Amino acid sequence: MPSADNTDHDIPQVDAFATLLKNALNHAQSIKTTSSIEPPLTKADFDKLLAQLPTIFPCASPGYTSNNLGAEKARQYAVVETAARNVFSGLVAGTPIDSPEFVQIWNLFDFLSVLSDGEQCDPALLFWLVEELLDSQTNEGCRKIFDFLESRREQIIAQNLKQKQLVILRSCNDLLRRLSRAEDTAFCGRVFIFMFQCFPLGDRSSVNLRGEYHVENVTTYEETPVEPDDSADKMAVDSEADSGKDGKEDNKATTKAVSFDAKNKPAAEKPLDTNALYPIFWSLQHQFSQPTTLFDSAQLAKFKSGLEATMTAFETVDKLQRSTKGSDESKVTPQKRKHPEGDEDLRSSTNNPKYLTSRDLFELEIGDLYFRRHILIQAFIVLDFLFSLTPQAKAKLASIKLQNRSVNYGDQKLGDEDTKWARAMKERITNYIQAENDGYFFYRVVESVISRDKNWVRWKVESCPPIKRDPIAPADFNEARASAKRIATNKRLRAVPMGSLSLDFLKEEDTESAMEKLKEPERWKLPDLHVFKEKIETDDLDLDFAKNEKERSEILEAKASKTWRALRIARRSKLAAFDKVDDWQKVDAIFEDHSTPEPTQDEATGEKQVPEDKRPIVLTGPSKVGKSALASMLLERRKDVFGQVVRHTTRSPGDGEVDGQDYHFVDSKAFNTILDGDYFLEYSTRDGFDYGTSRKVAEALEESGKVPIIELDREGIQMAKDNGYNARFIFISPPTTEELEARLKKAGVSEEHVQSALQAAEEDIEHSKSEGQYDTIITNDDVEEAYKSLEAFIYGSAGEANGVNGDDAAAGDDVPMKDASNGDDAS
Numbered sequence: 001m002p003s004a005d006n007t008d009h010d011i012p013q014v015d016a017f018a019t020l021l022k023n024a025l026n027h028a029q030s031i032k033t034t035s036s037i038e039p040p041l042t043k044a045d046f047d048k049l050l051a052q053l054p055t056i057f058p059c060a061s062p063g064y065t066s067n068n069l070g071a072e073k074a075r076q077y078a079v080v081e082t083a084a085r086n087v088f089s090g091l092v093a094g095t096p097i098d099s100p101e102f103v104q105i106w107n108l109f110d111f112l113s114v115l116s117d118g119e120q121c122d123p124a125l126l127f128w129l130v131e132e133l134l135d136s137q138t139n140e141g142c143r144k145i146f147d148f149l150e151s152r153r154e155q156i157i158a159q160n161l162k163q164k165q166l167v168i169l170r171s172c173n174d175l176l177r178r179l180s181r182a183e184d185t186a187f188c189g190r191v192f193i194f195m196f197q198c199f200p201l202g203d204r205s206s207v208n209l210r211g212e213y214h215v216e217n218v219t220t221y222e223e224t225p226v227e228p229d230d231s232a233d234k235m236a237v238d239s240e241a242d243s244g245k246d247g248k249e250d251n252k253a254t255t256k257a258v259s260f261d262a263k264n265k266p267a268a269e270k271p272l273d274t275n276a277l278y279p280i281f282w283s284l285q286h287q288f289s290q291p292t293t294l295f296d297s298a299q300l301a302k303f304k305s306g307l308e309a310t311m312t313a314f315e316t317v318d319k320l321q322r323s324t325k326g327s328d329e330s331k332v333t334p335q336k337r338k339h340p341e342g343d344e345d346l347r348s349s350t351n352n353p354k355y356l357t358s359r360d361l362f363e364l365e366i367g368d369l370y371f372r373r374h375i376l377i378q379a380f381i382v383l384d385f386l387f388s389l390t391p392q393a394k395a396k397l398a399s400i401k402l403q404n405r406s407v408n409y410g411d412q413k414l415g416d417e418d419t420k421w422a423r424a425m426k427e428r429i430t431n432y433i434q435a436e437n438d439g440y441f442f443y444r445v446v447e448s449v450i451s452r453d454k455n456w457v458r459w460k461v462e463s464c465p466p467i468k469r470d471p472i473a474p475a476d477f478n479e480a481r482a483s484a485k486r487i488a489t490n491k492r493l494r495a496v497p498m499g500s501l502s503l504d505f506l507k508e509e510d511t512e513s514a515m516e517k518l519k520e521p522e523r524w525k526l527p528d529l530h531v532f533k534e535k536i537e538t539d540d541l542d543l544d545f546a547k548n549e550k551e552r553s554e555i556l557e558a559k560a561s562k563t564w565r566a567l568r569i570a571r572r573s574k575l576a577a578f579d580k581v582d583d584w585q586k587v588d589a590i591f592e593d594h595s596t597p598e599p600t601q602d603e604a605t606g607e608k609q610v611p612e613d614k615r616p617i618v619l620t621g622p623s624k625v626g627k628s629a630l631a632s633m634l635l636e637r638r639k640d641v642f643g644q645v646v647r648h649t650t651r652s653p654g655d656g657e658v659d660g661q662d663y664h665f666v667d668s669k670a671f672n673t674i675l676d677g678d679y680f681l682e683y684s685t686r687d688g689f690d691y692g693t694s695r696k697v698a699e700a701l702e703e704s705g706k707v708p709i710i711e712l713d714r715e716g717i718q719m720a721k722d723n724g725y726n727a728r729f730i731f732i733s734p735p736t737t738e739e740l741e742a743r744l745k746k747a748g749v750s751e752e753h754v755q756s757a758l759q760a761a762e763e764d765i766e767h768s769k770s771e772g773q774y775d776t777i778i779t780n781d782d783v784e785e786a787y788k789s790l791e792a793f794i795y796g797s798a799g800e801a802n803g804v805n806g807d808d809a810a811a812g813d814d815v816p817m818k819d820a821s822n823g824d825d826a827s
């Protein structure tokens, strides 16, 4: 809006409004006595003055109509602006921002804001003046103006934002251009936040849709090559490179090698000296500021070598700093600049260049961790730019219909080699950053900022689709609410919801008896399973008499419900019975009464009785004497105390044999591995198959707190003993040969094998009598008695049972094995 900015005007309206404005300011001063920004003045504060507006501008009266209203309004806006600018310039010219009188400007702004909201002035007028004010102030003054803007932000953007946003954006961007991101980081942040809060999230006005780079962002540095200089005043210098060159100084040798030049590094990794690195390092800024130059392969190659050289230098300087930390840190770490008094003013008013690129400062700069990080973040951003050119990244964008070609670079692709390089470089930089003390946290911040930025880039590639969703129309909302209500509301509400018991009794006068009723077991106890049994039986009966299909399906439905509830109750105690249920219509199995199994001894006593002597128990004896029977009794009755050591075998499982329960069925290779590892405490071969008892299995049981039970034949025992296996060895003896023969036959052993088995049994029994062979011998006549003897021995009271200990057995006190034919003692 062009303003009539001629102060020497002849426009009575301008004078009249200027007078009103001055009155308004005087009035404001009388009601707001403080000189601070707060509190804001509102419409109510200026009501009387606003009432005078129609006397100056007829079009300002509420019900005013005219054919020429547009032109009249435009004239009013111009007059208001002219007068406001005059008053504003007069105030700004003579009032420093930190003087108490400056409150007049804040009051003027408040008044203009009220006028703008009442459509009595151009909506953008306030910000035009703010823009001018920002231009006229130092950075410090701008902070104050921002105090004002932040405090009035909501009011400013509440109305007519469209007319204001361009000037808001322009003045904020102008201000940001003046501020140093490094020195005025916090203030820059405030300006950004102000902008973000003024504009809706998806506003495209500040989006760089054409993907233009800030081409004026040029980093200048000394490009002239440095002359050889050996003067003593150089910063930490290592003249290694010069030595031994016989005075013939090639380009590299003549330049000074900086102190971080590692001496024993391989040539490829050797860092460049500072003078050689200087132009390479600063030339990277060109690609950092304009990544599209990397589309040129020569530029990309230059960038790659430059970044590599920089990283090598950074890594070296870092290593050196660590090794010299505490001793001569000052050599490589720049001293903090001491700011003179009044530093704040100095900093805020100085227009800081982005980087100081003097050659003399270079070594100090790269000795500074924060500087290095700064550069590496730039590298990260550019590497991510390169990644966006890979075919994989392009494929991700392929689904976007409306692509913004300006930021997509569809015709540019990063080759495999370059992608590989970029990945390796990113990893190298990541590792480098993370290596520092707080590097991990720093890296996380950088990473999350960059990954968020990727979302914005994608949004730009998608041509900035609107983020804002249209509000739902009240009609749609009401309809949705009504239908949700329809679905969720049961029209036929029962007095007592299905499956719930009536709570009517709570209404009774006597609260005590009501509470008692609440405690009745049927209110909280699960129904008895058998109740359902009867009901299901009744349903079954009813099904037989159903008159038609409808009735039948109703009964079936009722039965299904009861069956379901019965199954739910049964799952608590009769889960095993579920195996027998194949058809939901026949669930009788869950109603069957299985008498509870006899509790084990330990269960009966409620405690686990562990023998004092916890060594493994090894049972041996003739075939079919009852070793397994006794072992099983022990394992069943004291299952928490004993555990069976299951043998390994290379034979295949027989009918009904379960791997891990009867044997560990393994192949020859696995068996031999255990054998080679010397993990079998005994092993043997029978019928071409290997059998072995794993020491590991026994040890695992012991570790779990159990006493291992092992069944072995005589040879097995011998081998275990030879291997130094420390266990208690028990021989189970048959009462008579006749009885053993009977058991063999009963077990289905063929006649010819019975005889050989009996023969072997004779030998075993004979052998068992040799002194010290076994810790005890137990005769298995009556199996319960034999079990008692076994238990007594294991628990250390062998004398009380029928069994005998080894000594007694040797002495022949055991029940002897009688010869079935002559009835004589076999012993």
Ligand SMILES: Nc1ncnc2c1ncn2[C@@H]1O[C@H](COP(=O)(O)OP(=O)(O)OP(=O)(O)O)[C@@H](O)[C@H]1O
Pocket: 621, 622, 623, 624, 625, 626, 627, 628, 629, 630, 743, 746, 747, 780, 781, 782, 783, 784, 786
């Ligand atoms: N005291 C006993 N009285 C009668 N029968 C018994 C007695 N002890 C075990 N038996 C029966 O003898 C048969 C063989 O028992 P078991 O399998 O326990 O012998 P084993 O010594 O483990 O044989 P193998 O060494 O061949 O495995 C089984 O049918 C078992 O029920």
